[in-house]
Amino acid sequence: xxxxxxxxxxxxxxxxxxxxxxxxxxxxxxxxxxxxxxxxxxxxxxxxxxxxxxxxxxxxxxxxxxxxxxxxxxxxxxxxxxxxxxxxxxxxxxxxxxxxxxxxxxxxxxxxxxxxxxxxxxxxxxxxxxxxxxxxxxxxxxxxxxxxxxxxxxxxxxxxxxxxxxxxxxxxxxxxxxxxxxxxxxxxxxxxxxxxxxxxxxxxxxxxxxxxxxxxxxxxxxxxxxxxxxxxxxxxxxxxxxxxxxxxxxxxxxxxxxxxxxxxxxxxxxxxxxxxxxxxxxxxxxxxxxxxxxxxxxxxxxxxxxxxxxxxxxxxxxxxxxxxxxxxxxxxxxxxxxxxxxxxxxxxxxxxxxxxxxxxxxxxxxxxxxxxxxxxxxxxxxxxxxxxxxxxxxxxxxxxxxxxxxxxxxxxxxxxxxxxxxxxxxxxxxxxxxxxxxxxxxxxxxxxxxxxx
Amino acid sequence: xxxxxxxxxxxxxxxxxxxxxxxxxxxxxxxxxxxxxxxxxxxxxxxxxxxxxxxxxxxxxxxxxxxxxxxxxxxxxxxxxxxxxxxxxxxxxxx
Numbered sequence: 001x002x003x004x005x006x007x008x009x010x011x012x013x014x015x016x017x018x019x020x021x022x023x024x025x026x027x028x029x030x031x032x033x034x035x036x037x038x039x040x041x042x043x044x045x046x047x048x049x050x051x052x053x054x055x056x057x058x059x060x061x062x063x064x065x066x067x068x069x070x071x072x073x074x075x076x077x078x079x080x081x082x083x084x085x086x087x088x089x090x091x092x093x094x095x096x097x098x099x100x101x102x103x104x105x106x107x108x109x110x111x112x113x114x115x116x117x118x119x120x121x122x123x124x125x126x127x128x129x130x131x132x133x134x135x136x137x138x139x140x141x142x143x144x145x146x147x148x149x150x151x152x153x154x155x156x157x158x159x160x161x162x163x164x165x166x167x168x169x170x171x172x173x174x175x176x177x178x179x180x181x182x183x184x185x186x187x188x189x190x191x192x193x194x195x196x197x198x199x200x201x202x203x204x205x206x207x208x209x210x211x212x213x214x215x216x217x218x219x220x221x222x223x224x225x226x227x228x229x230x231x232x233x234x235x236x237x238x239x240x241x242x243x244x245x246x247x248x249x250x251x252x253x254x255x256x257x258x259x260x261x262x263x264x265x266x267x268x269x270x271x272x273x274x275x276x277x278x279x280x281x282x283x284x285x286x287x288x289x290x291x292x293x294x295x296x297x298x299x300x301x302x303x304x305x306x307x308x309x310x311x312x313x314x315x316x317x318x319x320x321x322x323x324x325x326x327x328x329x330x331x332x333x334x335x336x337x338x339x340x341x342x343x344x345x346x347x348x349x350x351x352x353x354x355x356x357x358x359x360x361x362x363x364x365x366x367x368x369x370x371x372x373x374x375x376x377x378x379x380x381x382x383x384x385x386x387x388x389x390x391x392x393x394x395x396x397x398x399x400x401x402x403x404x405x406x407x408x409x410x411x412x413x414x415x416x417x418x419x420x421x422x423x424x425x426x427x428x429x430x431x432x433x434x435x436x437x438x439x440x441x442x443x444x445x446x447x448x449x450x451x452x453x
Numbered sequence: 454x455x456x457x458x459x460x461x462x463x464x465x466x467x468x469x470x471x472x473x474x475x476x477x478x479x480x481x482x483x484x485x486x487x488x489x490x491x492x493x494x495x496x497x498x499x500x501x502x503x504x505x506x507x508x509x510x511x512x513x514x515x516x517x518x519x520x521x522x523x524x525x526x527x528x529x530x531x532x533x534x535x536x537x538x539x540x541x542x543x544x545x546x547x548x
Contacts, residue, residue: 069537
């Protein structure tokens with residue numbers, strides 16, 4: 001059937017004026033067969049594997065982007081969680097491995113490589129404890145390597161020993177990169193219910209149970225949704241939900257097409273399409289703006305959680321119909337530093353950490369790219385992680401914390417991370433202590449929600 | 454299939470002037486691309502908009518070649534010309 005002019009212009013307008021783009025095409029790579037007792041062998045094999053498999057990723061995404069006329073903003077690589085790859089590791093082995101990943105990423109031209117990760121929701125092996133020792137140094141000494149640690153799941157409960165440890169690791173990573181606004185912390189995600197096919201950084205890794213390689217695509221388009229809402233000013237929320245569904249459908253179809261074509265050209269299977277509305281610091285490319293268009297004078301006000309719940313659900317409904325395989329995180333992201341409207345609401349004092357935490361219970365992921373005062377105790381950071389993990393575990397969803405205690409900075413300061421990571425006003429945290437809770441350690445048992453067999 | 458073969462959409466936007474349609478048609482014909490649909494109008498007296506659909510031939514210019522030729526025409530005419538594969542429009546607007 002003939003395409004109408006309206007259809008053609010609608011697509012062009014979405015790209016030109018509403019920042020429609022494919023946020024990321026992420027190549028997931030299995031590295032399990034690179035495992036070896038000798039860390040030097042692992043580093044060499046891993047470097048070779050990434051270079052060989054990802055060599056064509058950048059050129060192919062650039063070509064596809066030109067042919068379809070839709071920007072593919074990022075091409076990235078995610079690998080098997082590395083904590084289990086070295087038989088009898090020392091911390092130096094993991095740092096060498098991080099450097100090998102960093103070098104390979106540089107050579108194939110990808111800005112971030114994820115999977116410097118460990119899944120520790122129920123306990124740690126000896127190798128994983130060595131990994132945790134090396135983690136802050138590995139992040140401080142590399143530029144492109146992204147790490148994630150899963151500390152909880154609905155099935156296993158919350159590993160509070162590791163939660164406490166992650167509080168200290170975040171603090172140490174911040175100290176090691178104090179000269180660069182604690183940038184190491186922006187590359188470290190602490191998860192509950194982590195998924196192995198998420199294409200978005202910094203939390204992407206190639207999970208166990210995944211094939212040898214897969215292309216996972218993350219779509220975006222807060223600007224498209226925001227534009228669509230301009231057409232329904234004053235309409236009731238049922239109409240708003242329907243409008244968002246339609247926009248999500250169109251964005252997702254573009255992502256599905258690009259993902260399938262990229263996987264065909266790369267000779268790698270198509271994994272999933274992740275339907276996440278991911279903001280950028282461009283004007284108009286903001287999740288906060290969508291919430292304000294629904295009728296909030298500022299994001300962070302009472303009503304923000306309800307508005308976000310509607311948005312997140314409508315995005316999923318429209319997207320699920322448009323793609324054969326939906327996965328990853330799928331929902332709306334609310335990374336403070338990458339969203340202009342969120343930044344403004346924080347700077348003006350309208351959006352607090354507590355409200356953000358509430359909002360993460362109804363959207364994908366969690367407390368993302370939050371700058372806090374540099375003197376925040378490690379136990380407080382651990383407690384923030386524990387709260388977020390509890391939301392994920394009880395609601396059977398993924399939650400994450402990417403938090404940055406910036407040395408020498410306090411409430412009122414703004415931190416500039418540069419590039420895609422944007423800038424963040426330092427947010428206040430509660431001053432009373434959770435040290436007693438964190439010091440208890442142990443594991444919070446799996447909730448009844450986890451007993452579904 | 455020839456790597457460049459398939460259906461493409463050409464969109465043109467810019468200040469109206471003599472010879473835009475002729476130039477786009479010339480480039481497509483030289484690349485052996487068969488023009489199957491064309492629609493154009495002038496908005497607000499001087500904004501020229503045009504959408505053309507064409508089939509790239511097996512033995513004709515490939516996508517990249519045609520894209521480069523149209524970019525050269527765009528520079529000469531002082532208008533914006535885009536070449537895109539048709540699938541993207543179809544995917545976004547049809548179930």
